[in-house]
Amino acid sequence: PRLDDLHDPFLMRDMREAVDRILRAVEQKEKILIYGDYDVDGTTSTVILKKALSIVGADVSYYIPERLKDGYGMREDAMERAREQGYHLIISVDTGIRARQVVEHARVLGLDVIITDHHLPEEGLPRANAVLNPKRPDCSYPDKNLAGVGVAFKLAQALLSVTGHARFVESFVKIAAIGTIADIVPLVGENRVIARYGLLGLEQPSNLGLRALLEVAGVTNRPVTSFDVGFRIGPRINAAGRMAGASAVVDLFDAPDIGTALEMALSMDHQNAARQQAEADILAQIFAEIERDPEIRSSHVAVIAGEGWHRGVIGIAAARVVEQLHRPTIIISVENGIGHGSGRSIRAFHLLDGLSTCADLFERFGGHSHAAGLAIRAERVGELRRRLNEHARAVLSEEDLVPIVDIDCRLPLKQATHELIEELARLEPHGPGNPQPVFEAQSAQVVSAPRVMKDKHLKFRVLQGNRWVDCVWWGAGARAADIFPGDRVSLAFTLSENTYNNSTQVQLTLRDMKL
Numbered sequence: 001p002r003l004d005d006l007h008d009p010f011l012m013r014d015m016r017e018a019v020d021r022i023l024r025a026v027e028q029k030e031k032i033l034i035y036g037d038y039d040v041d042g043t044t045s046t047v048i049l050k051k052a053l054s055i056v057g058a059d060v061s062y063y064i065p066e067r068l069k070d071g072y073g074m075r076e077d078a079m080e081r082a083r084e085q086g087y088h089l090i091i092s093v094d095t096g097i098r099a100r101q102v103v104e105h106a107r108v109l110g111l112d113v114i115i116t117d118h119h120l121p122e123e124g125l126p127r128a129n130a131v132l133n134p135k136r137p138d139c140s141y142p143d144k145n146l147a148g149v150g151v152a153f154k155l156a157q158a159l160l161s162v163t164g165h166a167r168f169v170e171s172f173v174k175i176a177a178i179g180t181i182a183d184i185v186p187l188v189g190e191n192r193v194i195a196r197y198g199l200l201g202l203e204q205p206s207n208l209g210l211r212a213l214l215e216v217a218g219v220t221n222r223p224v225t226s227f228d229v230g231f232r233i234g235p236r237i238n239a240a241g242r243m244a245g246a247s248a249v250v251d252l253f254d255a256p257d258i259g260t261a262l263e264m265a266l267s268m269d270h271q272n273a274a275r276q277q278a279e280a281d282i283l284a285q286i287f288a289e290i291e292r293d294p295e296i297r298s299s300h301v302a303v304i305a306g307e308g309w310h311r312g313v314i315g316i317a318a319a320r321v322v323e324q325l326h327r328p329t330i331i332i333s334v335e336n337g338i339g340h341g342s343g344r345s346i347r348a349f350h351l352l353d354g355l356s357t358c359a360d361l362f363e364r365f366g367g368h369s370h371a372a373g374l375a376i377r378a379e380r381v382g383e384l385r386r387r388l389n390e391h392a393r394a395v396l397s398e399e400d401l402v403p404i405v406d407i408d409c410r411l412p413l414k415q416a417t418h419e420l421i422e423e424l425a426r427l428e429p430h431g432p433g434n435p436q437p438v439f440e441a442q443s444a445q446v447v448s449a450p451r452v453m454k455d456k457h458l459k460f461r462v463l464q465g466n467r468w469v470d471c472v473w474w475g476a477g478a479r480a481a482d483i484f485p486g487d488r489v490s491l492a493f494t495l496s497e498n499t500y501n502n503s504t505q506v507q508l509t510l511r512d513m514k515l
Helices: 015-027 040-055 076-084 100-108 148-162 166-182 190-201 208-216 226-243 247-253 258-292 294-298 314-325 351-356 378-395 418-427 477-482
Strands: 031-035 059-063 087-093 112-116 130-132 302-307 329-335 338-344 362-367 371-377 439-446 451-453 457-464 467-473 488-500 503-514
Touching: 015 087, 015 112, 015 130, 015 148, 031 040, 040 059, 040 087, 040 148, 040 166, 040 226, 040 247, 076 087, 076 100, 087 148, 100 112, 112 148, 130 148, 148 166, 148 190, 166 190, 166 226, 190 226, 208 226, 208 247, 208 258, 226 247, 226 258, 247 258, 258 294, 258 302, 258 314, 302 314, 302 378, 314 329, 314 338, 329 371, 329 378, 338 351, 338 378, 351 362, 351 371, 351 378, 371 378, 418 488, 418 503, 451 477, 457 477, 467 488
Parallel strands: 031 059, 031 087, 087 112, 112 130, 302 329, 467 503
Antiparallel strands: 329 338, 338 371, 362 371, 439 457, 439 488, 451 457, 457 467, 488 503
């Protein structure tokens, strides 16, 4: 793809209205408040829009709710505070498409509102001055799968292009790429353009905060990959919103010097370590509950609740349970009789549609096909489990609950070469909609006893013909007792390289193995 493949932002419904209202605010020196969200998508959206508005001379500030205190979405009390502080225009990022009541309250207060969001709308849009969302039914924008940061980026692109500042647009692509990849949207179409060129821009960023973040994440002096964003950069940004306050992310991108930037980035690194520990503690309790209650494994949807679990990590915990059980999962943290839940799903089950069948049980809920959040009274959790499973049994087959590894083609190990890896790199960046190619090698022989790394990963060597190659299998430590030298196996794998002692070898990253 080329950067020129980006669509005209004015193809998006209400873009002209949004730009005109912003320019009027600039001309009349009205205060603008960006209403952000605390995940990577929301914080990168806030960063982009704040910088773009500053470039065109706006009096702009931002507000990001605290995950634990405020929860997700726009709130009426935040609108009231904005009015008291003299703001005239509110611009939401990565949120707001379902905030009809909040927008009505803002209108009563005399505030104008621009919504930018990518989540699925309800019937009837908020009565805002402009609603930018490619998923709205009456929007003919060519790409429906933008992340929230993608929509914010398109607004920045439109605003900068009409004010003579188009030269700055390219500098925002790298920030948009972080949010796009981290939000796990399909990396096709415009998302692919953003991800591809954003990753290139991340190799030598000029922003001090971004440079510091890459340094503490160990991503320096080499090309940046979608894996780096998804598993090294994104989690550190997310940790700020999960464990402390997401405003730190915006402050990082505004750091005045590299020393301050490194101090901020190291704080995020420490928060990420705390997040990992909290996640491990919760998962230990969850899997102990699964062992105690066999009905969880046999259910179509796993709904698991616990007292006092850290709400900042229950979404990650839900994703880990989905990986293990291969069924939709909702993890609920109960405090003072109220449960806050986060859900993740499998390909065959639309999570938001499923929750909508139980809408009367919730204090609030929202999300999309593969991820959702909710608030529910503790005494209703059992009814949620019953009704959600009833719906799932009607729409899911038993086959849907069996994990499947899609194989692209068979590959003899003698063809697993550095040259092939170099050719495959042209298909990057990988992610949903453009997955990394998965190969199959049949009748390989295990030639070394599997070694368990960090108590949870496996590494061993296989031989096919006269070609040997090392295999790494993430999260499969429990399988070590089933694998012995001399075993004949079929392998499903992706190709990677491993550098050790200045020597780079081809490595198979296993997705599955058949004895």
